[in-house]
Amino acid sequence: MAGSHNISRRDFVKLITGAVGAIIGAAIGLPAIDYLIDPALKAAGKDAWVPLGKLETFEIGKPTLATFTRSTVNGWEKTVNSYGVFVLRSSDTDTLILSNKCTHLGCHVNWNVDKQEYICPCHDAQFGINGEVLGGPPPRPLDRYTGDQVQVTDGKLLIYFRGG
Amino acid sequence: MWKKLFAWLDERLALNELYKATLDRPEPKGNWWNTLGSASLFLFLLQGVTGIFLSVYYTPSPDHAFDSIQYIMNGVAFGWLIRGIHHWGATLMVLVVFIHMLRVFVTASYKYPRELTWLIGVGLLLCTLGMGFTGYLLPWDQKAYWATTVATSIAGSVPIIGSFIMKALRGGTDLSALTLSRFFAAHIWMLPAVLAGLIGVHLFLIIKHGESEFPGKDD
Numbered sequence: 001m002a003g004s005h006n007i008s009r010r011d012f013v014k015l016i017t018g019a020v021g022a023i024i025g026a027a028i029g030l031p032a033i034d035y036l037i038d039p040a041l042k043a044a045g046k047d048a049w050v051p052l053g054k055l056e057t058f059e060i061g062k063p064t065l066a067t068f069t070r071s072t073v074n075g076w077e078k079t080v081n082s083y084g085v086f087v088l089r090s091s092d093t094d095t096l097i098l099s100n101k102c103t104h105l106g107c108h109v110n111w112n113v114d115k116q117e118y119i120c121p122c123h124d125a126q127f128g129i130n131g132e133v134l135g136g137p138p139p140r141p142l143d144r145y146t147g148d149q150v151q152v153t154d155g156k157l158l159i160y161f162r163g164g
Numbered sequence: 165m166w167k168k169l170f171a172w173l174d175e176r177l178a179l180n181e182l183y184k185a186t187l188d189r190p191e192p193k194g195n196w197w198n199t200l201g202s203a204s205l206f207l208f209l210l211q212g213v214t215g216i217f218l219s220v221y222y223t224p225s226p227d228h229a230f231d232s233i234q235y236i237m238n239g240v241a242f243g244w245l246i247r248g249i250h251h252w253g254a255t256l257m258v259l260v261v262f263i264h265m266l267r268v269f270v271t272a273s274y275k276y277p278r279e280l281t282w283l284i285g286v287g288l289l290l291c292t293l294g295m296g297f298t299g300y301l302l303p304w305d306q307k308a309y310w311a312t313t314v315a316t317s318i319a320g321s322v323p324i325i326g327s328f329i330m331k332a333l334r335g336g337t338d339l340s341a342l343t344l345s346r347f348f349a350a351h352i353w354m355l356p357a358v359l360a361g362l363i364g365v366h367l368f369l370i371i372k373h374g375e376s377e378f379p380g381k382d383d
Contacts, residue, residue, distance in 0.1 A: 031241070031242040031245060032217065032242070032246075034241040034242055035217060035220075035240055035241055035242045035243060035246055036217070036220060038239075038240045038241045038243075039240075041241075075221065075232070075235050075239065076228065076231035076232050076234065076235040076239075077228070077231070
């Protein structure tokens with residue numbers, strides 16, 4: 001009889017202890033990880049049509065900053081963030097809308113009238129009037145709002161803003 | 165391979181000696197009352213871990229303390245569980261530490277050569293009560309607010325220096341944001357640091373002197 005056992009009593013107890021320990025560890029550890037990363041799993045959508053103002057108030061040929069705020073509830077508090085886009089009317093019908101968020105690391109670019117460039121204050125990125133990269137570290141041109149992301153209703157300019 | 169690695173580590177870290185001194189030391193005849201010290205240590209570690217987790221979301225300011233706890237309870241995954249363990253673990257820890265003290269008293273384990281182990285244990289009991297006292301304010305609800313008002317008033321009834329003690333505890337004449345933040349600091353930094361240090365000495369003394377025999381009929 002004794003010879004038919006392939007595993008000793010001691011090893012069996014060790015194995016069971018290890019297995020039960022692993023189950024308990026997972027039962028405690030997984031909820032703990034879930035607790036820590038919970039906010040990352042609940043990113044709220046902020047998509048919405050945002051009005052930028054009357055189209056005719058934007059001067060033709062000159063990039064103009066239009067700012068707006070979006071609020072989200074983070075945890076127990078409402079957070080208000082401000083965003084901006086540069087509106088450039090090249091003619092009565094053509095409008096170019098560029099995000100002011102630098103494509104390098106997310107700082108806000110400014111329009112430099114003297115140089116006729118968008119310049120990022122953080123790492124000196126330079127973009128042309130149409131958003132193309134002229135110099136510095138950015139990997140791609142400034143993001144554009146085009147096509148169905150833009151609409152004009154009753155003379156008011158709106159963009160479809162995507163949060164997150 | 166593993167034996168070689170272990171031998172290398174053991175030679176430098178004295179793992180075997182540590183194991184023998186802590187987990188394989190001679191014990192008097194088994195008695196469940198003698199496990200209460202280990203139970204207290206376990207509860208301390210449990211409170212430490214759950215407390216660290218709570219501090220990820222809790223905010224010690226009057227504007228946000230209550231809301232942040234509501235968020236932990238209703239918004240965060242398993243927040244109710246973490247806070248529940250911390251809440252009930254606190255009550256249980258006071259109870260277990262107190263019964264542990266009673267056991268040591270009844271079995272006369274505080275006598276030579278363990279007088280200092282006992283005195284440090286008194287410090288540990290007071291620190292545990294201090295943790296309960298400071299932690300009770302942190303939810304900043306009506307119960308917490310008035311309990312702390314009453315308890316600090318009791319401290320204020322000490323002759324002559326009473327009003328100074330009360331102001332020092334409250335960080336002013338009334339309960340305020342200062343009270344909440346100093347109770348928070350005491351709860352998560354000062355008292356745990358003192359507790360951890362005293363626990364270290366307490367454990368060292370227990371390992372050094374071994375556990376006392378259960379008193380026999382002749383004692």
